[in-house]
Amino acid sequence: MQANTRHQVSPYLVFFIIYNSQVGVGILGFQRTIAEKAGYDAWIGVLAAGCLVQAFIWVSYKLLGKVDGDIIDVHTILFGNVLGKLFSFFIIIYYWLASVSVLLGFIEIVQVWMFPTIPSWILSSLLLILVYYSVSGGFRAIVGVSFISFIFPQLLLIFLYIFPLKIAHFANLLPLMNHSFMDMMDSTKSSMYTLAGTEALLMYYPFIRDSKASRKFAHLGVLFTTLLYTVSSIVSFTFYSEKELKTTIWPELSLTKIIKLSFLERFEYLYISMYLIIVTSLIALLLWCSSRGLKKIFCKKQKYTLLILSLISVVISQFIPETFKEMLDKMITQMNLYIFYGYIPILLLVITFLRRSNQNG
Amino acid sequence: MVNRLVIWLFLILLLSGCSFLPTNIVNEINMSQGVGYDLAGKKGIKGTIVFPIFKKDKSSYNEVKTALGHSSKEIRTKLNNESRYPLVSGQLRLALYGKKLATNGINDVVDTLNRDPSIGSLVQMAVVDGDATELLKIKKYKLENVSIYLQELLDQNMQYGLLPRTDLQTFLFQYFQIGQDPYLPLLKKADSNIRITGLAIFKDDQYVTSISRKDLFIFKTLVDKNRNGLRQFILENRDKVVLETINSMTKYKVKIVNGRPEFSIYLKIKAKLQEFAPSKKQRQTFDKKKYQKQVEQELEKSALKIITHFKNHQVDPLGLGAKYKEHYRGFNEKQWKMYYPNVKVRINADVEIRQTGIID
């Protein structure tokens, strides 16, 4: 069930795919949500969430390694053609909803910060045309985009963090561990939304050459993003006072306001525009997963499934009410938790059990 | 073929839809660079907006306009009625608040600075002892771009002078920080000049008291890691010693005694001698050890003086409460407010005169 070797990518590139799939619009605003209950101890919650994601990577590699295919193959093997495809359909819908959530989040940022009057459908069409162009280049092109979305923003991030760190109040983080276990759990749960995205692995696993060797790169990728998120939350925590952070919707973007160079200042405009690179590559990956899934389920050409998904996304971005977005985010967090941290491990147990009994019988 | 046609039509539609985005072409907007707010009547605000008019041959000048209103954006809308191009606030560099308005609280007018995405967080803020409008309208600065002038005046004094670092970002930080009150520079119109006269201390968003220029040195030492700063000490025997800081470090230590916090502040200053005039009117070698001791005492005295002053006014610009909170898990804001007026603070200054210039 491995993909054609011509379409496969080297194992080390998994690092970049993982990075790309995890970093979306979440990083611009997660500092506020995680600090809601756990206060300035929330960065520990990020680390904890990172560990959970590592565990998830381990589970998915075990699971996919057993069937040597993607999640749809797992489902077909376990539940047969019809029921398996039904289950896969839910996961595919998750990918698509996640892409819509990222799209809506980015559109909101562009509208609030740059062009308050621009209609949503124009922005979403522009982004999705770009996404369509990347996805139609095949998986290799998507990995390339992921790679680029890693390189460019890293250069900017270094810049971004140097300025606030110059005036950081590290004492803000004190006293450490001043919140209850439940509060910490809450921050971990909120971090899961921003750290979500590794699930895409369940779809692109067959496209990795020598996929078993790629596991260490996947773990490294998660480690990198976890550290990135931790650093990012610490930078925000030391820059804002706690009550101030709670009033700031996009702490990371507001941070960039203090960057000042002799030829350019107010980097947030540049930053948001550059963020387009990250956002389109993430949406491209997610839409690739969902359109490929639909292609496999309904045996239609990926061209059509992708077009349909994009068109629905454009329509949704234009016509949904404001409350839907919050609901969507909440729903994705829930779905992410239940599907990938509840269902998938169970699936692994089931398949291990079945294989063992098969061998015995 | 039809497919392709549809795509092109869609693209054309898409792109034509966007030329409706409102543009801000730089020479077709009036960029307000400075604003000033004063109290007018009981609840009204008198707002002043300064924006430059640029000319090609560098004969640019400032336009200063004033209007009454209830909110800053209402004032902007009113002033739009009398300006050639629409007023925009993305280039704002300076926000001044009249003392009277500041006494009533500036949160209402600061809110828009915080909320408007087009306003940066490096805006300089200051309280004007008197009328902000008057200050901005000084004739002398008509051709000089008063907003940039003032912004750089403040910047310069924060970097090389005695002012502690403040701007919109620090103000918001301190305003929202539990156990700390914000402070802003205090400006005054003196004859036809603008002068920094001290520091305005806020309680939440209300101006409460100020500290004079004399005390700025010790205040800056207490709150900032300052590089520069000149301070003259006139010692008990009328010896005059002028020191310039090379490097200073401040450490706050919190101890809980009987459930109440006690603070010890350690000042560590490395300085160089800039001027020395012994009272005997006779050239003498500078005795480092002796004067270090005396200067330390002088510093401790003045530090205690301003802290007592703060305690009397129930304001906490040093952020003692925040420090208490950092070191004590059972922090309770109400309780802290009760303790504060009687809280014990010890100052421990350690001055090291590193250099005496090129003579001794």
Next chain:
Amino acid sequence: MKIKNGDKDNSKTSHKTNDQNWLERLSKSNDFVHEHTSLREEEPFWISYYRTLISSDILHQDVLPYLQEPLPLEELKSRIPVQEIILTRDEEKIIQSIMNGSLAVQKQQHDKECLLINIANSKFRDVGMPTMESSALGPQVGFIEELDTNINLIRKRLPVPELLVHEMKVGELSKTRVAVLYMDGIADPENVNTVIQRINDIQYDHIQDSSYISSMIEDNSNSLFPQSISTERADRVAAGLTEGKIIIAVDGSPNLVILPVTLMESFIAMEDYTYSWIIGNFFRLLRLLAIFLSGMVTPMYVAIMTYHYELIPARLLETLVGSRESVPFPPFLEALFLELMIEMVKEAGIRLPLKIGQSLGVVGGIVIGQAVVEAGLTSNVLLILVGLGTLASYTSPIYKFSNTIRFLKFPTIFLAQWFGLFGVFLTFQFIQVHLLRLTSLGRPYISQYPIRSTSFQDLWVRLPFSMQKENPKNLRSQKKRKSTGTGRKPEPMNDFYE
């Protein structure tokens, strides 16, 4: 596999069945000569040749004197002091040889048997200087419009039998000689096959230049980016060959085509290798920066001036706004106007006769620019930026690439007008995705992905020769290393190392 230097494809297009005698077919052209060598009809020989292809000196001095007595053709073959003489009855071969400058000798006018004496005009043009890819240092040898000379130049640089030349005839009417050059044992045979296959598949009436071939065999002919490098420098071609690249040389074109290439190679000048590696790198990275700026500066100006005035620092504000104070157009039109003007000056400068062109370049660039600013139609800041951007685009040693960059400016300016900075980055990302999808001979075109260790030996930067040991991996060269030495030099002689 190996490709023999055979000619099985040479006559592919001339298979037209004809009932006509070759003589009749060739006599249609005016420069074809068919005459008898003496007055008596039945005595000596009939000769036929193209007046324009042969050297009349050789004909009159070395050949004609022998054609006075009636001898059998075999006898004649051994007598005439010309190297290349063939006796044949094959019509195709006869036509081909005559087309290549041979003289055909027959006993009777309609004899099948024919003696072909090669007296082609071999007076080659002088080797020229590289005009479009000039350099201050390094060899100053450029290719010319003659295939044989060009191959000769390459062979002089790589005198090894591994350098193979595979010659073909392309073009229904032009019958242009196209040679594919590659190093046997280094170049990936798959690449060689692809190139030969694609050239064989070309169905077109005429080939006037190597660019015809390169654009016909490109992977994506809709792309703005050149997926092959066309060069007139012998050193670039020789260096490429040793790394496993494939060269296409076309008769009549001074530009040779190098395949496959990556994007970064458009930033490499052969001059880089003549400097110390540190200085060479500085210039290489400078070119990268220049090209990036060239594409971005004007659109950024349009975006910031139209939408994002917040980005301008206070001290720059007066300069920027003041310079635009009296300009009646929006920044978009202003920028478009200036960019088009510069392009027009450039275009006219190339088309105009040499002497006028030189003076126009100066007039157009300076006088019109100054006048436009003084008239208040554009701001002088923009004039500087546009001038700088155009200048910067020419830092790329590959002419086609700098054209691409300057062309790309226009859509970017449009998007900058529509969406500000957002639009600028939209085009930026679009170009990146396009580059990612692009391939040159099936190899990824963009060189930053996937990352390979060899791109840091001699692509992005150029390490000292002692550290450039491998051939670029993306070419799949059969020869992996270009240096087998350790590269270690004896320690410098001074007291410290004793």
